Amino acid sequence: MTATTTKLNTILTRVEPAWMRQRRVSRPPLYLLLPALFVASAVVLPLGYLLLRAAGAAGVKVVNILLQPRTIEVFLGSAGLAMSVTLASIVIGVLLAWLTVRTDLPGRRFWAVATVLPLTLPSYVGAFTLIAALGPRGLVQAWLEPLGIERLPSIYGFPGALLALTLFTYPYVLLSVRAGLRGLDPSLEEVARSMGRGPLRVFWEITLPHLRPSIYAGGLLVALYTLSDFGAVSLLRFNAFTRAIYLQYSASFDRSAAAVLALLLVLLTLLILSVEGRMRGKARYYRSSSGTVRRPARLKLGRWRTPALAFCALVVLLGLMLPLSVIGFWLARGLLAGEALPLDFNIVFNSISASGLAALAAVLAAIPLAILTVRFPDRASRWLERSTYLGYALPGIVIALSLVFFGANYAPFLYQTLALLVFAYVVRFLPQAFGSSRASLLQLSPRLEEAARSLGRTPWQVLTSVTAPLLKPGLLTGLALVFLTGMKELPATLLLGPTGFYTLATRIWGATEEAFFARAAAPALLLVLVSAISIWIILSQEEKGFGKR
């Protein structure tokens, strides 16, 4: 969930200070350029290998794989799911944003917070709670059985995947639209009202068109997240790309089919990115005033009050209360039944060590890249920067798969070691470390470094006495973010973890697959906490970003 959260962060806060527009002349020093090149190529390498591998499967075979009915079914299924989840999220997100920002909904402040909170549930944790509640061996079934109801409609397949992914991703739309609504100049709407339009028509003719960029931004995040999600679709047994890739990979010896599927998924992702880019390009509206905008009048809901409240309550019930109660229930039940230890400390230790190492490595890798792209922005450094964003664009399972291929063929001594797993984490989460170091470096005027130079300090002394201390908060944020996201990582851990290496995430996944719900409860609770902290960090960073402008 978090790679996407950072994407949200980047989209919302990509403001560049004035000095970025000034021409630069100097060439970057080698002690920056070389490490940055090294990091970028290490990140690009596995994907390149995946391409080679897929190309290596003879052309006829590739065509065969592509034309299999199953492949087409997977393609349509994935695309359909991404589209449906995105549409549903937009409807829910826009409605909630509008209700909490622009109407006199009772308890607005409470709903404003509560409706964002489902974001803190990693999708596979959410899926686990849905299955544990509504599945064939779940809570609701257990309650209904005495009443003679033998089977609930199945939670598995498309409906379950749609429900789970919508419930836990609509907050992306909500957050982005809410920011858009708050930035909207109320005088636009007031002008329309004064020209005799009613509130509904104003919303339709003025407000909504102006919210289009925010809707696209949020919708893009939801679509990308849905495409890249592995945990929820695999637990809910919906045959999306990620699940099909995993099944291909684990079931057959011929892994080029998995490679071809992975490339197809990458193509679909790129397609969505390009469509979004085009739509956003057309929907660029200027803000008629900058700075703090006057607060617009709130619309009276009147008789719509009760339905509006019921809607908010339903969303929060399904997206937050249900999962938390399910986790609480199975935790209590496991404890009461004397189930050994609800939490295996080995597993916690594994999670902490893998993501801790990844956090350190990612931040170290991000520093030269960040300095290079911020202080020496030219075409070459922009390409270096883009390459690191592969971790954004590529679904985790694809990165994991490419590293499996790479490790098995070129680095057998690394294959199935902690080192390769940590490397996979770094590739996936480098953008987070990079983003927060870049953000704090952007706040740092190069004039500070020049002042230090003119006061007699060498570039290296300037780096240690001025740049580094001022960069520290950003680096710490990056460290925390990568650590917290690493804790939740699922697909790469499944594919690349050493034999017998279980983490909190893989434990939840395995236990849910086998319907040992009690065993998944404690790790799930822990991960919800971890995820809540990381999202809190991201959102507060975002506020800072806005505050500066």
Add this chain to the structure above:
Amino acid sequence: MNKNTIRCQDLSKRFGEITAVEGVNLTLAAGRFLALLGPSGCGKTTTLRLLAGFEIPDHGEIEISGRQVNGPGLHLPPEKRQVGMVFQEYALFPHLSVADNVAYGLPKGSDKQARVQEILALVDLTGMGSRMPYELSGGQQQRVALARALAPNPDLVLLDEPFSNLDAGLRGQVRAEVRQILRRVGATVIFVTHDQEEALSLADEVGVMMDGRLVQVDSPQKLYHRPVNRRVAEFVGEANFLPGQVNNGTVTCELGEFSSDGIHTGAVEVMLRPEQVQLRPADNGPAEVIERTYYGHDQLVRLRLKSGAELHSRLLGSAGEFYPGQRVELKAADEVAVYNK
């Protein structure tokens, strides 16, 4: 800090397609105060950054107090130039206290403490050493930036638009303070501004830059009354232009005869500042008032001459009342500048 001279010779710098600085020659004696004045994008800041060593010139030489810092194959890095710089946005280190900011450029092993106290007293910030930069007002931050630049006793002090971040109300006072401080230490100073009033009132010499070239360096008074060309005249203040003719060492225009500079001949343009044109109401006067704008201390009167040419006159507020349609007599001061048509 004496005996220094700054010398730039044929200094040029391009950024890609754009020529930022071209063929700049400049000499400044020790202890002098030079303003680089020009519209935005004229290359004045680039010149300053070349002097500081932040940019490398494509061509030309720079000498600071007798030491060459730029030349063929030579580029002394900023930290070796002993040039103090005060940035437009001050660039105080936000993680260091005022005292640590000021001490940052002092050499190791020197009595930093004493020097910091001395210099803080100079800028009238005694007792503020332990404050953090964000706890200071804009004017105070400016003085810390100045103190930090002066502490290592630099051969040259550069100021980049030093007053543009201050409120208009505060600016005049801070300007005077800064000038006093710099005079007291006898620093050689180059500062950049786009504000002609600032340049004229602060500097010993003003250099006007346009399109990357240094077009005129003169004392403020000379620059104001004898700009080298029409563009400079317009940039440095309000200007009236009238067609004229040079004959036997005198310039004749609609306002009368003036002594010529002896350089120009034939058909010329005559430049007068508005305050050089004095008025007196007269029923059959040769000019008519079109509009009058009253500012209190002074007033601006727009006139139409017989030939149809327009002229501005700036008078003291107490110099009488004028109204549109009124006929007036003109009297012009003898100081005029003359340009080829």
